[in-house]
Amino acid sequence: MLPQLTEYLLQIWNDLPLERRRPERVSYLGMRTDIADGYSTWLAFADRDSAPLFLVQIPRHAAATTRLGHAWEMLQWLHQTAAQTVGRSLLHPVLWDVVAGGHVLVTTAPAGQPLTDNNGSAAKRITEMGDWLIQLAAATRSSYDKAQVRRDLENEMTRVVERFALTPTESATIERWIAIWDAGMPGSHVDLFAAHGNLCRRSIWCADDRLTIINWEQSRAAALPLHDLLFFALAYLFPPTRHAPLANFVRALEMAYLEDGPYAALVRRTIVRYCAALGLSCSSADAHLGLMLARQAEREYEELHAAANAGYLPLLPDGASQPRRTYQAAIKDQAWINLLRAFIRACTPAARPIPSRIRTAATLPQ
Amino acid sequence: MNDSLSLVCPTCKAALAAEDGSLVCPACAARYPVREGIPSFASRDFYWNEVSREQMAQVIQAAQESGWQTAIYDVLRPRNSEVYATIGDGRRADWKYLLPLDTHSRALDLGCGWGAAAMALAEVCGEVVAMDATWERVHFLQIRRQQQGVRNLWPIHGGDTLTFPFPDGHFDLVVLVGVLEWFGESYPELPPREAQLKALRNLRALLKPGGHLYVGIENRFGYDYLMGRPDHNGVPFVGLLPRRLADWVSRRRTGEPFRTYQYSIKGYRDLLQAAGFGQCQFYGDLPQYRHPHYYIPLQESGAFGYFLAQLWPSFTEGTPERAQDYRLAYRVANAGLSLASRLRLAGLARYVVPGLSIVAQRS
Numbered sequence: 001m002l003p004q005l006t007e008y009l010l011q012i013w014n015d016l017p018l019e020r021r022r023p024e025r026v027s028y029l030g031m032r033t034d035i036a037d038g039y040s041t042w043l044a045f046a047d048r049d050s051a052p053l054f055l056v057q058i059p060r061h062a063a064a065t066t067r068l069g070h071a072w073e074m075l076q077w078l079h080q081t082a083a084q085t086v087g088r089s090l091l092h093p094v095l096w097d098v099v100a101g102g103h104v105l106v107t108t109a110p111a112g113q114p115l116t117d118n119n120g121s122a123a124k125r126i127t128e129m130g131d132w133l134i135q136l137a138a139a140t141r142s143s144y145d146k147a148q149v150r151r152d153l154e155n156e157m158t159r160v161v162e163r164f165a166l167t168p169t170e171s172a173t174i175e176r177w178i179a180i181w182d183a184g185m186p187g188s189h190v191d192l193f194a195a196h197g198n199l200c201r202r203s204i205w206c207a208d209d210r211l212t213i214i215n216w217e218q219s220r221a222a223a224l225p226l227h228d229l230l231f232f233a234l235a236y237l238f239p240p241t242r243h244a245p246l247a248n249f250v251r252a253l254e255m256a257y258l259e260d261g262p263y264a265a266l267v268r269r270t271i272v273r274y275c276a277a278l279g280l281s282c283s284s285a286d287a288h289l290g291l292m293l294a295r296q297a298e299r300e301y302e303e304l305h306a307a308a309n310a311g312y313l314p315l316l317p318d319g320a321s322q323p324r325r326t327y328q329a330a331i332k333d334q335a336w337i338n339l340l341r342a343f344i345r346a347c348t349p350a351a352r353p354i355p356s357r358i359r360t361a362a363t364l365p366q
Numbered sequence: 367m368n369d370s371l372s373l374v375c376p377t378c379k380a381a382l383a384a385e386d387g388s389l390v391c392p393a394c395a396a397r398y399p400v401r402e403g404i405p406s407f408a409s410r411d412f413y414w415n416e417v418s419r420e421q422m423a424q425v426i427q428a429a430q431e432s433g434w435q436t437a438i439y440d441v442l443r444p445r446n447s448e449v450y451a452t453i454g455d456g457r458r459a460d461w462k463y464l465l466p467l468d469t470h471s472r473a474l475d476l477g478c479g480w481g482a483a484a485m486a487l488a489e490v491c492g493e494v495v496a497m498d499a500t501w502e503r504v505h506f507l508q509i510r511r512q513q514q515g516v517r518n519l520w521p522i523h524g525g526d527t528l529t530f531p532f533p534d535g536h537f538d539l540v541v542l543v544g545v546l547e548w549f550g551e552s553y554p555e556l557p558p559r560e561a562q563l564k565a566l567r568n569l570r571a572l573l574k575p576g577g578h579l580y581v582g583i584e585n586r587f588g589y590d591y592l593m594g595r596p597d598h599n600g601v602p603f604v605g606l607l608p609r610r611l612a613d614w615v616s617r618r619r620t621g622e623p624f625r626t627y628q629y630s631i632k633g634y635r636d637l638l639q640a641a642g643f644g645q646c647q648f649y650g651d652l653p654q655y656r657h658p659h660y661y662i663p664l665q666e667s668g669a670f671g672y673f674l675a676q677l678w679p680s681f682t683e684g685t686p687e688r689a690q691d692y693r694l695a696y697r698v699a700n701a702g703l704s705l706a707s708r709l710r711l712a713g714l715a716r717y718v719v720p721g722l723s724i725v726a727q728r729s
Contacts, residue, residue, distance in 0.1 A: 003466040311454070
């Protein structure tokens with residue numbers, strides 16, 4: 001496919017939004033992505049250039065094709081809607097077309113390298129992303145009928161409850177989160193904001209303090225506030241491999257939200273700052289976290305299931321308490337559903353109340 | 367048996383005819399059985415697999431009863447997690463995107479193993495033939511492709527004789543993943559390099575003019591071998607030695623000659639050119655060719671330099687899986703690279719990448 005893509009791009013080079021003269025040849029560097037992503041990623045280099053010129057993503061199955069098509073539309077919309085604020089951190093869409101019988105998404109290439117511990121401290125990154133998310137939210141804010149949003153939310157959570165056969169107690173906790181969210185949004189309309197949806201380290205590239213955000217296939221134009229910030233702060237602590245024990249993921253949740261350590265304090269301050277900048281209340285932050293975890297659990301299952309059905313069997317780590325599980329059980333017992341259950345346990349009356357800690361943070365000296 | 371697949375007699379190249387559940391050559395009367403819908407051209411009962419034959423029988427039974435995913439997760443994985451990680455991960459064949467394949471392309475995967483690459487090729491090609499000398503492997507692949515509804519993939523039992531039931535000039539692509547080094551075992555009467563040349567020339571004949579050969583294989587001087595990773599005969603460092611000395615050491619240590627030849631980048635280029643292939647492109651596979659997380663174009667200094675500067679520092683974090691498995695190798699490689707960078711010799715790192723993806727074209 002890449003040779004055919006090269007031939008096609010060279011034919012239409014002058015029409016492409018690439019600031020470079022037409023090259024003699026193009027070479028490709030392949031980078032593996034998570035099996036759940038469902039696509040293959042390649043950086044393209046023109047002639048002897050030492051910086052990539054564009055990024056190619058090739059979907060492996062129908063579900064991934066749909067997601068990449070959505071990413072194409074989202075990038076175009078963001079460049080129209082939020083160009084003045086976050087446009088500089090976005091890749092430019094170049095091509096979304098069928099080549100050699102399969103779809104391919106081409107964008108400009110990110111500068112620098114993916115986010116790691118080596119290219120910035122946690123404090124710096126949390127602060128940076130908080131600022132960036134405030135800009136994104138401010139640029140994409142729009143008002144929606146609250147009753148419809150609640151119905152959509154309830155339908156989504158019902159699917160989660162059924163998918164993972166949550167207990168009545170777990171289901172009741174999710175219902176309580178929806179009620180808390182509702183109570184925190186007076187009036188008949190609520191503001192929703194664009195969300196990236198997969199703001200993990202490998203979706204963020206940095207070069208000389210400039211950030212580029214890639215992988216928009218899980219994005220939404222209208223999502224609950226705080227989704228990306230809560231996701232990022234948690235995923236920042238994830239182990240580098242999905243194959244790590246599930247306990248490592250739960251530990252990340254504890255460090256980010258359930259303990260009183262410096263990282264959790266940093267996260268709380270950023271949440272407070274984010275809410276203040278957008279005129280939102282922090283009081284339902286815990287509910288937003290729970291709803292985010294639930295949404296991610298469903299998304300993770302859908303992605304892994306789609307990948308497995310297409311023949312890309314995911315590497316499923318052993319469960320914390322059940323090291324030997326069947327395939328059907330393992331695919332419904334992955335990172336995010338374990339995080340959801342851990343947070344539900346933390347929100348039970350017997351545990352330390354999470355809501356009071358986040359609310360209290362609003363009164364702490366900065 | 368899929369009637370739409372053109373099969374010919376491996377001996378005389380006459381078109382085969384179906385007769386009483388077998389394939390028969392009308393010219394030389396040779397007869398080839400068909401089992402479970404799979405034509406068999408193997409010369410003997412050969413079994414090579416990562417699990418025992420008894421365990422494989424359990425995997426196949428579970429695949430038939432409960433599905434292939436359940437079989438390899440529930441039955442195989444507890445016994446061999448490494449193989450589990452290999453079988454179901456089609457990302458191992460992402461090299462397919464480097465080739466000019468389309469829905470009209472025909473591909474042959476020789477030594478297909480459990481079929482992960484063949485299944486991945488079936489997504490982009492019009493016809494994929496997956497051949498293996500171990501019956502159980504092609505049987506598993508047959509079950510899997512039926513369950514996934516893949517209609518353009520034909521498992522075939524055979525390949526051990528290196529004579530093939532296909533007409534000359536039939537394929538656009540021939541794939542050899544972890545196979546080239548074993549051709550020395552297929553022709554024990556020939557020196558290993560001559561055996562490899564003979565096999566490559568036979569395969570070249572199956573390609574259309576301008577068709578491609580893909581080879582996934584270790585680099586003889588890969589840094590993992592330099593660190594003492596055992597060669598295919600279980601002896602460390604033996605592949606680094608001159609061939610005659612390697613043979614002597616192998617006979618002393620194992621009682622067997624050293625016949626699993628691997629080469630440097632230049633060595634592979636010379637071998638392929640001698641076999642009638644040209645325009646070789648080399649990609650470095652990291653951490654290794656069986657589970658590549660990066661395909662690095664080795665002949666493009668710009669891209670290679672970019673990888674060293676921007677992606678290598680985050681290697682363990684950029685790889686979603688198996689980062690733990692390569693932690694030691696990464697540290698050693700990182701130390702070596704740091705030293706080489708100080709000496710302005712970082713570009714030489716391309717010659718010690720552990721795995722190679724080679725794309726060659728029939729001249």
